[in-house]
Amino acid sequence: MPTALITGATAGIGAAFARRLAAEAFSLVLVSRDESRLNEAADQLKLRYGVRVEVLPADLTTDEGLATVESRIRDGVDLLVNNAGFGHPGGFPDVPVEDEVRMLKLHCEAVLRLTLAALPGMIERDRGAVINVASVAAFFTRGTYSASKAWVVNFSESAAAELGNPRIKIMALCPGFVRTEFHERASMDTSGIPGFLWLKADDVVRAAMRDLAVGKRVSVPDPRYKAIVAIGKLVPRGLQAQVSARLGR
Ligand SMILES: NC(=O)c1ccc[n+]([C@@H]2O[C@H](COP(=O)([O-])OP(=O)(O)OC[C@H]3O[C@@H](n4cnc5c(N)ncnc54)[C@H](OP(=O)(O)O)[C@@H]3O)[C@@H](O)[C@H]2O)c1
Known part of the structure; x- marks a missing residue:
């Protein structure tokens, strides 16, 4: 059975990846901070799909947390x-500088470190895949969040090109x-976001696996967001930044 390690696997998009990959008979390694929530998620997945879940x-x-997960990845994962x-x-x-730095560490x-931990094993086996969850925010200017996600997109494209091996995606x-x-975790007011712009996590994961x-x-899952990204690329960066800053205020 192939093994998938998912970070942030207890909620939202990560939990949707866990369900989808369990349904595809992957053995799972679930990572997040809340241990009781991890155990609960693991029990449900084992019961529903009959797969192995660590x-x-x-x-x-934290360096300690990263080292723990790097070590597990080096033991072998097929999909990160x-x-x-x-x-x-x-x-x-x-935003306090400590929180900005915490975001850069996580995003x-x-x-970087978990991808680097996964690649040697994948190269040795000549197969494997890494999905790095960025955001459409990567194509716009919106503080450290969008800057960090732009890094994720650029890093993923660069790493794939440098490897140049279609069997390691x-x-x-x-x-x-x-x-x-x-x-809700970020205390963001979402009341101004129109209903038609909301996606379901399971649909996002389905599109991701297809891609x-x-x-x-x-x-970029969903035609609505493909169009938004395409239009965003046509708008000069300076103007985009001004509009974004005004919307933010
Ligand atoms: N929701 C959106 O609209 C949206 C849009 C574009 C991109 N994204 C991206 O999608 C990814 C998943 O977001 P989501 O919307 O599914 O968020 P979510 O529902 O808030 O879930 C976040 C998950 O990450 C875990 N996590 C948070 N901080 C962590 C840390 N320091 N170490 C380990 N695990 C941590 C959480 O568990 P614990 O709290 O127990 O650690 C939880 O399992 C993120 O990278 C986000 O930027 C989200």
Whole structure:
């Protein structure tokens, strides 16, 4: 049985990846900070899908947490899903610098280190895949969040190109708004977001797996967001930044 390790696997998009990969008979390694929630998720997945599920409690913004997960990945995983992430309550420059750095650690350092831990085994076996969850925010200017997700997209594309091996896939996944715990955790007011822009986590994961199978390096699920990203690329960066800053205020 192939093994998938998913970070941030107890909620939202990560939990949807866990359900989907369990349904495809992957053995799972679930990573997040809350151990009791991990155990609960593991029990449900084992019961429903009859697959092997390990839990690995770790805070991926700490060196200790990262080392624990790197070590498990080096033991062998076939699919790594770097999904754990969060948003800030508030915008630049009001976010405390410690929180900005914590975001960079989770969205960039963890993605870099866990991908680097996974690749030697994948290269040796000549197969494997890494999905790095970014965001459509990567294509716009919106503080450290969008900057960190832009790094994820660029890193994933670069890593895939450097490897140049179609049997080892590296893909950035760029969802739009998804109904998860993300916005509530960040105390974000989502009342102004129109209903038609919300995606379901299971649909995002379905699109991601389809795009991974055909070898895409950047996946933007849903035609609405494909159009938004395409239009965003036509708007000059300076103007985009001004509009974004005004919307943020
Ligand atoms: N929801 C959206 O609209 C949206 C849109 C585009 C991109 N994304 C991206 O999608 C990814 C998943 O977001 P989501 O919406 O599914 O969020 P979510 O529902 O809030 O789930 C976040 C998951 O990450 C875990 N996590 C958070 N901080 C962690 C840390 N320091 N170490 C280890 N695990 C940690 C959480 O568990 P614990 O709290 O127990 O650690 C939880 O399992 C993120 O990278 C986010 O940026 C989300």
